[in-house]
Amino acid sequence: MKVQYQLLHKDKETGARRGTITTNYGTFDTPMFMPVGTKATVKMLTPEELKDCAAGIILANTYHCWLRPGEDIIAKAGGLHKFMNYDGPILTDSGGYQVFSLAKPKDITEDGVYFKSHIDGQKLFLTPEKSIEIQNKLDSDIAMSFDECPPASASHEYMQKSIERTLRWAARGKAVHKNENQSLFGIIQGGPYEDLRKLSAIETVKMDFDGYSVGGVANDGEPKEDMYNAIRYSTPYIPEDKTRYLMGVGEPLDIIEGVILGIDLFDCVIPTRLARHGNAFTKDGKINLKNAKYKEDFTPIEDDCDCYACKNYTKAYIRHLVTSNEALGGRLLSIHNIRFLIKLTEDIRKAIEEDRLLSFKEQFKTRYEKIGKNR
Ligand SMILES: [Zn+2]
Numbered sequence: 001m002k003v004q005y006q007l008l009h010k011d012k013e014t015g016a017r018r019g020t021i022t023t024n025y026g027t028f029d030t031p032m033f034m035p036v037g038t039k040a041t042v043k044m045l046t047p048e049e050l051k052d053c054a055a056g057i058i059l060a061n062t063y064h065c066w067l068r069p070g071e072d073i074i075a076k077a078g079g080l081h082k083f084m085n086y087d088g089p090i091l092t093d094s095g096g097y098q099v100f101s102l103a104k105p106k107d108i109t110e111d112g113v114y115f116k117s118h119i120d121g122q123k124l125f126l127t128p129e130k131s132i133e134i135q136n137k138l139d140s141d142i143a144m145s146f147d148e149c150p151p152a153s154a155s156h157e158y159m160q161k162s163i164e165r166t167l168r169w170a171a172r173g174k175a176v177h178k179n180e181n182q183s184l185f186g187i188i189q190g191g192p193y194e195d196l197r198k199l200s201a202i203e204t205v206k207m208d209f210d211g212y213s214v215g216g217v218a219n220d221g222e223p224k225e226d227m228y229n230a231i232r233y234s235t236p237y238i239p240e241d242k243t244r245y246l247m248g249v250g251e252p253l254d255i256i257e258g259v260i261l262g263i264d265l266f267d268c269v270i271p272t273r274l275a276r277h278g279n280a281f282t283k284d285g286k287i288n289l290k291n292a293k294y295k296e297d298f299t300p301i302e303d304d305c306d307c308y309a310c311k312n313y314t315k316a317y318i319r320h321l322v323t324s325n326e327a328l329g330g331r332l333l334s335i336h337n338i339r340f341l342i343k344l345t346e347d348i349r350k351a352i353e354e355d356r357l358l359s360f361k362e363q364f365k366t367r368y369e370k371i372g373k374n375r
Pocket of ligand 1: 301302305306307308309310311335336337339
């Protein structure tokens, strides 16, 4: 079965969408934040812990699964769900993002992309067809088209050529997609350029994918307004009955803004990456548990958080674990940070249902930014 998006309600002021996505592995609510399981594992968390965080869907990286252990071993195990013992929905990316970060400009050809493995330097070649074949074998619920990921600084001229090639790659990938139980999403590119986003969106939608993603927005140092514009220029052309997925975005304020601009699904490594460096999200901004002021703070990270870490442990204890390089410290912070972002999407869903997303955004933003600065 292909994934089905159902629109339940639109926020009256912003048009933000409250809905559900149904897959072979269950139905989940949207907007939703998707934790990233890079190497077929969300770092340090078991599937049970992800469920306790109320994760609706997780992401696994095709590039990493392809290199290690290899898609054939995962297929022999019965696909990603069986291999990693996760019986909820899984999305795989195309591998493009990692490959483009490893490739030099001359290695990007019409056929595909040459690059060197980050593990052993071996020269490898990834094509749109190969990306889809790997994802078919991984047997995720949602596969992504292989797209070029040009830098945000790319000129209008380069970006136009790039999106035209991405459209040809999308058609090549779609032509070889053979897994009936797997949906395939198209990716809209075009950088910060309104005309190119429109062109990319219209032409990608013409190919009739099972859902659509807005790509090329999570660039380091890119002005926020460019990111918001890229979404603003893309979503109006996506049919209402299809999922809209914003790739690589997980900062709380960006999630709220993304939903306002019509996005249903987000993913980002940020909650687990922050955790490994001793940081926690709170409604008052990010805090670093390594800070000496938490040495004798025997309260949870957040009093009203329902996560396993906050229900059972204090800041002083987590600080002790983090400063002693104990793995449990990163684990507890990962659980809290993932739950924080998923709880944020729960609060957003409630605000949409009650047509008060704008006032929710103002309240959240005021507290998150203002008090956060004092930390
Ligand atoms: Zn918590």
